[in-house]
Amino acid sequence: MKMSSVYAREIYLKNRTRMNKRHIILEIIIIALLIPALLLLSLKLGDRQYYISTVAVMILTMLPFFLHFEYRMPTARELVTLSVMAALCAAGRIAFVMVPHFSAMTGMIMICGIALGPEAGFIIGSVAAFVSNFIYGQGPWTPWQMFAYGLAGLLAALLARRHIMGGEKRVKTAVIGGLMVLVLIGPILDTAALFLSMTELNGKSIAAVYIAGLPVNAIHGGCTFVTIMILLRPILEKLERVKVKYGILDPQENK
Numbered sequence: 001m002k003m004s005s006v007y008a009r010e011i012y013l014k015n016r017t018r019m020n021k022r023h024i025i026l027e028i029i030i031i032a033l034l035i036p037a038l039l040l041l042s043l044k045l046g047d048r049q050y051y052i053s054t055v056a057v058m059i060l061t062m063l064p065f066f067l068h069f070e071y072r073m074p075t076a077r078e079l080v081t082l083s084v085m086a087a088l089c090a091a092g093r094i095a096f097v098m099v100p101h102f103s104a105m106t107g108m109i110m111i112c113g114i115a116l117g118p119e120a121g122f123i124i125g126s127v128a129a130f131v132s133n134f135i136y137g138q139g140p141w142t143p144w145q146m147f148a149y150g151l152a153g154l155l156a157a158l159l160a161r162r163h164i165m166g167g168e169k170r171v172k173t174a175v176i177g178g179l180m181v182l183v184l185i186g187p188i189l190d191t192a193a194l195f196l197s198m199t200e201l202n203g204k205s206i207a208a209v210y211i212a213g214l215p216v217n218a219i220h221g222g223c224t225f226v227t228i229m230i231l232l233r234p235i236l237e238k239l240e241r242v243k244v245k246y247g248i249l250d251p252q253e254n255k
Contacts (some may be wrong), residue, residue, distance in 0.1 A: 031122065031154065035060050035147050039192075057143045059127065063086060077246045082120055082127075085112045085239075089128035092227070096134050101219040105132065106152050106185060107227025108235070110177050111151035114160040114167075115239040121153025144192035148185050155180060167236045178225035186217030 038056055089112065093105035105128055113121020126146040133142050156177065159165040165173040190213035194206060 025221055030060050030063055031151070039143055039147060040195075057146050069111070081239075081242060082116075085116070086124045086127040086131065086246040089124060090132040093132040097135060101216045102223050103220065104223060104227040104231075105129075106149060106181055107147055107174075107177060108221065108231065109153045110156035110173075110180075110224070110228065111164075111232055111235045112239070113155075113157035114159070114165055114173070114232075115236050115243075118157035118161075121157040122150040123153075125149035125151070125153035137220040140196050141192045143190075145189065151188070152180065152185050155184075167233050170232050173232060174225045174228040177182045177228045178221040181221040181224045182217050186213060186220055189213070190217070 035057060038060065081179060085108075089105050089108045091221055092108045093103040096102045096104065108124040109121065112124045116124070126149065129145040129149040130142060132138075133145065159176065165176055167173075187210060190210050193213070194209045
């Protein structure tokens with residue numbers, strides 16, 4: 001009887017490993033191919049049809065998260081935790097609405113990704129971008145921002161799994177976070193401006209957009225550095241306590 005249960009457990013783990021690999025492949029397809037393709041398609045919609053692409057991006061954003069929990073559907077506590085963190089991240093942007101280009105949101109999203117995993121990091125970043133734009137203004141740029149900020153949470157979580165970022169490496173984490181904004185997240189947001197504001201694309205116009213975005217991205221990256229330096233350990237401690245107390249978002253995910 002005992003051998004039978006052990007054998008069943010081994011079969012379950014093998015099947016779960018195969019399914020996890022399929023999920024990873026599907027997540028890569030969604031995040032690396034489908035969402036960018038949808039962003040480019042949204043440029044053709046025009047007018048106020050950007051709401052269609054925004055909803056579509058939100059659906060694609062949530063798919064990896066729910067697929068990750070195929071063997072145990074997300075509990076109300078998990079969904080509440082993600083919702084609260086997305087709201088707090090959005091508040092980190094809205095709180096500095098009077099200060100141009102200054103936002104604590106990206107740093108907070110990265111911290112959430114480090115604590116809760118790549119799927120949670122991506123969905124928190126995307127939802128935070130969407131929610132904060134009710135103050136900053138919705139527009140054709142919204143899906144691009146959802147993708148960029150979601151990617152920030154996802155990449156921070158993946159680097160944490162490789163032990164490159166994390167609570168024990170606060171300075172290194174803050175530096176990487178700031179550089180990530182400067183060389184990746186910021187340029188993605190600049191790409192949205194490139195497609196939305198330029199009637200004719202050529203080498204000079206493209207270079208002008210990215211060069212003009214450098215000071216903005218530098219401020220954004222600097223704010224991300226400061227945010228991670230100040231909030232990394234306090235937020236990680238609180239989220240780890242929530243995870244252990246309520247048994248949500250398996251603590252082994254980030255290992």
